[in-house]
Amino acid sequence: xxxSKDYRKELRDAAGxxxxxxxxxxxxxxxxxxxxxxxxxxxxxxxxxxxxxxxxEHSVQHMRELAEExxxxxxxxKGKAYIADTAEQALEIIGGLVGSGKLIVKAKSMTxxxxxxxxxxxxxxxxxxxxxxxxxxxxxLNSRPMHILSPAIHVPREDVAKLFxxxxxxxxPPDIATLVATARQLLREKYFTADIGMSSANVVAAxxxxxxxIENEGNIRLxxxxxxxxxxxxxxxxxxxTLEDAFKVAEVTWRYANYGIPSYVxxxxxxxxxxxxxKVTTYGAHGPKEFHVIFLDGGRTELAxxxxxxxxxYCLRCGGCLYECxxxxxxxxxxxxxxxxxxxxxxxxxxxxxxxxxxxxxYTCLTCGRCKVRCPMKIDVPEMILKxxxxxxxx
Amino acid sequence: xxxxxxxxxxxxxAYIAENIHKSDNILGxxxxxxxxxxxxxxxxxxxxxxxxxxxxxxxxxxxxxxxxVIGTADKMAVNPDLPVHLAxxxxxxxxxxxxxxxxxxxxxxxxxSAVLRDAVKVLKALGLDIGYLGEHEPCCGAPLYHxxxxxxxxxxxxxxHHAFKEAGVKRIISIVPSxxxxxxxxxxxxxxxxxxxxxxxxxxxADKVKSLKLKYPDRVKVAYHDPCQLGRYMGLIExxxxxxxxxxxxxxxxxxxxxxxxxxxCGGGGGFEVVFPDISRKLAAGRVAELxxxxxxxxxxxxxxxxxxxxxxxxxxxxxxxxxxxxxTLMARSLPG
Numbered sequence: 001x002x003x004s005k006d007y008r009k010e011l012r013d014a015a016g017x018x019x020x021x022x023x024x025x026x027x028x029x030x031x032x033x034x035x036x037x038x039x040x041x042x043x044x045x046x047x048x049x050x051x052x053x054x055x056x057e058h059s060v061q062h063m064r065e066l067a068e069e070x071x072x073x074x075x076x077x078k079g080k081a082y083i084a085d086t087a088e089q090a091l092e093i094i095g096g097l098v099g100s101g102k103l104i105v106k107a108k109s110m111t112x113x114x115x116x117x118x119x120x121x122x123x124x125x126x127x128x129x130x131x132x133x134x135x136x137x138x139x140x141l142n143s144r145p146m147h148i149l150s151p152a153i154h155v156p157r158e159d160v161a162k163l164f165x166x167x168x169x170x171x172x173p174p175d176i177a178t179l180v181a182t183a184r185q186l187l188r189e190k191y192f193t194a195d196i197g198m199s200s201a202n203v204v205a206a207x208x209x210x211x212x213x214i215e216n217e218g219n220i221r222l223x224x225x226x227x228x229x230x231x232x233x234x235x236x237x238x239x240x241x242t243l244e245d246a247f248k249v250a251e252v253t254w255r256y257a258n259y260g261i262p263s264y265v266x267x268x269x270x271x272x273x274x275x276x277x278x279k280v281t282t283y284g285a286h287g288p289k290e291f292h293v294i295f296l297d298g299g300r301t302e303l304a305x306x307x308x309x310x311x312x313x314y315c316l317r318c319g320g321c322l323y324e325c326x327x328x329x330x331x332x333x334x335x336x337x338x339x340x341x342x343x344x345x346x347x348x349x350x351x352x353x354x355x356x357x358x359x360x361x362x363y364t365c366l367t368c369g370r371c372k373v374r375c376p377m378k379i380d381v382p383e384m385i386l387k388x389x390x391x392x393x394x395x
Numbered sequence: 396x397x398x399x400x401x402x403x404x405x406x407x408x409a410y411i412a413e414n415i416h417k418s419d420n421i422l423g424x425x426x427x428x429x430x431x432x433x434x435x436x437x438x439x440x441x442x443x444x445x446x447x448x449x450x451x452x453x454x455x456x457x458x459x460x461x462x463x464v465i466g467t468a469d470k471m472a473v474n475p476d477l478p479v480h481l482a483x484x485x486x487x488x489x490x491x492x493x494x495x496x497x498x499x500x501x502x503x504x505x506x507x508s509a510v511l512r513d514a515v516k517v518l519k520a521l522g523l524d525i526g527y528l529g530e531h532e533p534c535c536g537a538p539l540y541h542x543x544x545x546x547x548x549x550x551x552x553x554x555x556h557h558a559f560k561e562a563g564v565k566r567i568i569s570i571v572p573s574x575x576x577x578x579x580x581x582x583x584x585x586x587x588x589x590x591x592x593x594x595x596x597x598x599x600x601a602d603k604v605k606s607l608k609l610k611y612p613d614r615v616k617v618a619y620h621d622p623c624q625l626g627r628y629m630g631l632i633e634x635x636x637x638x639x640x641x642x643x644x645x646x647x648x649x650x651x652x653x654x655x656x657x658x659x660x661c662g663g664g665g666g667f668e669v670v671f672p673d674i675s676r677k678l679a680a681g682r683v684a685e686l687x688x689x690x691x692x693x694x695x696x697x698x699x700x701x702x703x704x705x706x707x708x709x710x711x712x713x714x715x716x717x718x719x720x721x722x723x724t725l726m727a728r729s730l731p732g
Binding site: 015 | 405408545623627658664678
């Protein structure tokens with residue numbers, strides 16, 4: 001039973017779904033055009049990506065030290081930092097900080113998906129709102145994300161209108177501007193009544209303990225700025241040594257992530273503070289009074305020891321590879337687990353320890369290698385897949 | 396094969412692996428069948444430079460029904476992961492491999508094996524003196540590596556390398572992309588000291604093509620489909636285009652986004668066609684649609700897997716205006732006289 005029956009069926013159904021194919025073919029076309037234009041406008045990005053690869057190669061070999069250094073910096077900044085060896089530990093730490101009966105506004109995070117944080121917090125009796133529009137749609141549809149950056153890439157506007165009409169009890173037209181305004185209205189007051197805001201980070205500078213948060217919508221600013229507590233769960237592979245390194249990683253990330261120039265980049269290093277009255281530092285001025293950062297290992301150190309598979313840790317999560325994957329183009333995130341497509345197979349098997357899904361995905365990859373051409377980190381997915389297949393069948 | 400491997404390798408792929416292991420070819424055919432395509436061709440007795448035919452072109456006639464049968468089982472929602480002994484897979488699926496083989500060869504419809512004859516014709520016209528190991532040609536074993544059974548691949552590579560050395564081979568001109576990549580790169584990566592020069596047909600042909608005056612019989616537009624292993628794995632992107640541009644009457648046309656290193660896979664990569672046959676066909680049709688947008692009359696490529704996929708894609712799109720042919724055949728048709 002190499003390829004699980006459910007997975008085979010899901011994949012086949014998705015490949016036969018004309019709406020997915022249509023949505024994806026439009027997205028692919030616009031991604032390619034946008035990326036071409038943005039790289040033409042900022043040609044230094046390609047060279048900078050080479051530099052970033054060197055930074056990532058170094059950092060991944062020193063994740064633990066960097067996590068410790070960042071933790072010290074965050075504590076000096078009057079935040080709290082934790083290193084979780086496993087997903088369970090991370091859930092325990094966060095569960096302890098949150099408790100139950102809380103209102104939580106959450107930014108989109110693949111690391112949270114990885115450890116199923118939202119589900120865990122909901123089971124503990126908390127009310128969790130996904131604030132990224134795509135993720136909000138996915139949450140309300142009770143579905144799962146189909147792309148790392150555009151989780152609702154497979155849902156056309158008509159379906160969103162239907163969903164939002166149900167939520168609001170109004171008859172909403174399939175007009176994108178109306179739908180965006182509706183989401184804004186639905187979420188607006190949540191930011192200011194929430195007990196806790198949650199996020200991840202795109203990159204973290206270990207020397208200053210600074211989290212970089214890249215976005216267009218503005219939901220991350222609000223979710224991490226308005227509530228009295230900010231909790232960030234971050235995979236250890238996001239750490240780099242210096243603030244200067246982090247700026248480079250961030251710029252390359254947003255350029256390949258099809259953001260061109262993102263509307264917002266937030267740099268967060270500690271809780272909100274003021275010294276405006278008699279120069280006495282007081283925490284919790286306008287922003288959060290408490291700032292908690294959890295660095296998650298969750299199998300990453302083990303992965304870093306493998307000279308081939310460690311490449312997954314260089315991933316900037318720009319999502320460019322997905323637009324170039326022919327199987328993804330037909331099936332969207334159904335060719336996926338927590339992460340998607342070829343690179344997702346390695347995450348599934350090695351980090352999520354879901355061998356059945358991991359092997360199914362490993363044999364779904366065409367090993368065609370076009371993702372590698374797109375990848376700013378030149379991650380050799382075919383090479384990783386062949387190594388993964390080998391590690392599965394000749395353990 | 397270890398129990399874990401039995402359980403985790405998709406059956407279509409496990410079947411191929413077992414055939415290579417037992418019969419030294421991907422379909423488990425008898426050794427004598429191997430050189431049937433070359434009957435009547437005179438090769439040099441000197442085997443310092445040999446033509447390496449591989450499995451793909453000559454056995455494609457049999458690969459196609461195998462994929463179709465697996466595909467039918469897949470469509471009928473029968474789990475193709477049948478609990479049968481792997482060697483019995485085609486029989487259980489109602490397929491008579493040896494029967495199909497003798498029929499296709501007898502009827503001179505040996506799948507794509509004509510491509511091999513065309514390639515040899517071209518190499519001879521280019522003035523190359525080449526030998527051929529015939530039924531003693533070892534299987535490259537590449538699918539073993541791709542399936543994941545690296546220990547088996549390394550052992551196989553060692554044996555094959557030994558067979559080349561015994562025959563006095565110093566240089567191999569290979570035509571199937573995946574064989575070429577295995578012989579060029581994977582052998583030495585797998586602990587075999589493979590001190591034999593390996594070239595792909597295209598490299599040799601592109602190098603010498605100017606010495607020939609090639610002219611295609613009709614004026615045609617040709618779109619070239621880059622096989623993944625040839626283009627992205629081995630970087631042979633310019634060579635086939637050099638060849639096409641040197642042929643009179645041929646206008647080379649390219650897709651907007653998807654040529655060269657950006658070429659879209661035909662859907663047959665990594666053994667995908669025997670694991671997800673129906674999705675593989677959809678990918679093939681998608682690729683053909685991209686290539687058809689160029690207005691080409693001919694889609695040229697250089698891989699038995701791609702040929703099979705693109706032809707099935709054309710069929711599914713009900714497009715009978717475009718011909719899919721191998722670059723070797725296209726060159727052979729363009730030879731003077």
